[in-house]
Amino acid sequence: MTDARTRRIRVALAGAVVALLAVVALVSPVLCTAGWAEEPAPVAAPDVPVRQLERDAAASAPEPPLPGARVADEAGVDGAGVLAELEEIAAPAAVSLDAVVLDEDGRTLLTSPSADRSVPSASLVKLLVVQQLLARSAAGELALGPADPGRMERAITVSDDRAMSLLWDAHDGARLVRDAATAFGLTATAPPEVPGQWGEASTSSADVARFLGRVSADPGATGGHVLLLWMRGAVGTAADGFDQRFGFFAAGPEAGAAVKQGWMCCVAGQRHLHSVGVLGDGRVVALLAEAPAYATWAQVRRAVDDAAAALVAGTA
Helix, strand or coil: CHHHHHHHHHHHHHHHHHHHHHHHHHHHHHHHHHCCCCCCCCCCCCCCCHHHHHHHHHHHCCCCCCCCCCCCCHHHCCHHHHHHHHHHHHHHHCCEEEEEEECCCCCEEEECCCCCCCEECHHHHHHHHHHHHHHHHHCCCCCCCCCHHHHHHHHHHCCCHHHHHHHHHHHCHHHHHHHHHHHHCCCCCECCCCCCCHHHCEECHHHHHHHHHHHHHCHHHHCHHHHHHHHHCCCCECCCCCECCCCCCCCCCCCCCEEEEEEEEEECCEEEEEEEEECCCCCEEEEEEEEECCCCHHHHHHHHHHHHHHHHHHCC
């Protein structure tokens, strides 16, 4: 009797173990893929030439707005009202907000009084460097290394600083910034005073808007197809863990918006938070924010979020 009972207990235990192992086998792939990696997995460099990247991006790009689909009527934009709203938004954290909005045809819908002011670009300089590399390699003027396309993509989508540093050192980033400034007529844009400190390159909201306006208007000649494709692929969390979902990324722009974000602290005791892009309807938007270092990221982010929303709504 005892032996029979023992056998039944052993059989029951064996069945329970088998069932537990089956559950673990089902759950373990989910646990493994969830991951807690400190950095995103590297994006493999595309094994295709930049010319092919340009063709693929052009084929997948959204249709441009039809000519005359929306006629810019500057009298219909309450510029003074929007700028007054920006001042009210900026006041609590002593944030300086420089903004420019262009319509899909490149005409100015709104510009702030300090739009030409030169400020540290933070990661916005990545746009200039990557655009120059795309345009020159497509034209056969520059040979990219096998890892460069992947680094260029990461510099835009996840704002990868290490990828940018490698591109800067390999291709003379300071020269690329100077050449971009000349090519696009950027008057407040220049390389950093300290060699290699690319985040301290200078620019202005007017310069960024002018650059993006040209790139979106003539993507074939500027490398814009690929650049805008990568900007549309921007992800929520940057390579350094910073949350990129602010400004025009967080304001709920139309589907197909292409954005680039920038953040940096603390050059000359200032905190910088920038958001720029091309909205789904073709409007070009540039919002550069500077605040004293004692202002928190949360305060500056709130100002940039509210200002971006006001600019989108006020110039529609």
